[in-house]
Amino acid sequence: MIRCCITGSPARLDVVARNLAVGVEWIQIREKELSARALFELVTTVMKLPNPHNSKIIVNTRADVAIAAGAAGVHLPSGSPTARFWKSPGFLIGVSCHTLEEVRQAEAEGADYVLFGPVFAPLSKSSGLEPRGLEGLTQAASVVRIPVLALGGIAHQNTAACIAAGAAGIAGISLFEK
Numbered sequence: 001m002i003r004c005c006i007t008g009s010p011a012r013l014d015v016v017a018r019n020l021a022v023g024v025e026w027i028q029i030r031e032k033e034l035s036a037r038a039l040f041e042l043v044t045t046v047m048k049l050p051n052p053h054n055s056k057i058i059v060n061t062r063a064d065v066a067i068a069a070g071a072a073g074v075h076l077p078s079g080s081p082t083a084r085f086w087k088s089p090g091f092l093i094g095v096s097c098h099t100l101e102e103v104r105q106a107e108a109e110g111a112d113y114v115l116f117g118p119v120f121a122p123l124s125k126s127s128g129l130e131p132r133g134l135e136g137l138t139q140a141a142s143v144v145r146i147p148v149l150a151l152g153g154i155a156h157q158n159t160a161a162c163i164a165a166g167a168a169g170i171a172g173i174s175l176f177e178k
Contacts, residue, residue, distance in 0.1 A: 002169025004115075004149055005176035006030050006060075008124060012177075016046055019176050023053035028075050028171070030060040043069040058092060067091070075115070078102050084110035096151075098129055100143055107144040115171050116140040118152020119162060123174040127152065134165040141166030 004026040005019040011031055019027060029046060031039055039062055047057055047069065056072035059065050063074040063086045073092025076083065083093040087110050095106035097114045106114045118127050119137050131152065132140070141148040147168030154162065154172040162170055 001163055002026065002113075002147060002149060003176075004028055004058075004169060004171035006151075006171055006173050008173045008177065009033065011042060011046075013045065013049070015177050017049050020049055020051045020053070020055050024055055024176065025053075025169070026056045026058055026072075026171075028058045028060055029071075030075075030173075032061065036062065036065055039065045040069055043071055047071070056092065058094065073112070076111075078106075082109035083112075094149075097140070098132070100139055103140045103144055103148065107146050111146060113147040113149060113168070114140070114144070115149050115151040116167075117150060119150045120153025120155075120158065122152045123155065123172075125173075134161055137162060137165045137167055141168070 003024045005024045006028045007030050029043055043059055058073045058075050059071050060075050066074040075094040077096050086093055092112050094113045095111045097103045097106055097116050103114050118129055118131050120131050137150055149169045149171045150162035150167040151171045154170045154175050159170050
């Protein structure tokens with residue numbers, strides 16, 4: 001199971017360091033308000049933290065910053081330039097998806113994985129989207145060959161249900177901040 005900690009805004013280095021120490025597989029740096037330079041500095045700072053499990057550092061939205069900082073990949077919002085545009089060997093590309101069509105499109109355009117949701121009502125923010133539920137997650141996971149990670153309202157109590165529904169893993173903010 002892939003576990004992806006998405007940093008809240010502002011990213012807290014203590015939360016990132018704790019998740020690196022316990023072996024969360026991916027840390028997604030999600031800082032939409034930072035300038036490219038400030039985001040680059042944050043990502044390079046995160047990459048210098050002790051990382052005993054070789055967790056992958058992924059940058060939200062800014063492929064240019066991810067590449068410049070030497071991060072493991074980029075996570076793109078739906079409606080971004082196609083994943084294929086940024087594709088290079090060993091560079092992970094994920095896409096946020098809210099519908100089955102977006103999931104299919106992300107795979108067709110070269111994404112390595114998708115975050116699908118919200119599965120449940122989000123805990124850390126309001127998304128304005130109706131929760132897709134476990135049935136929607138099952139459908140999303142069944143229409144593609146790439147990993148589908150559950151996002152939105154993910155808590156310790158529903159993680160197993162997401163995996164049982166077909167998710168390759170879980171992603172969240174609140175889940176990893178405690």
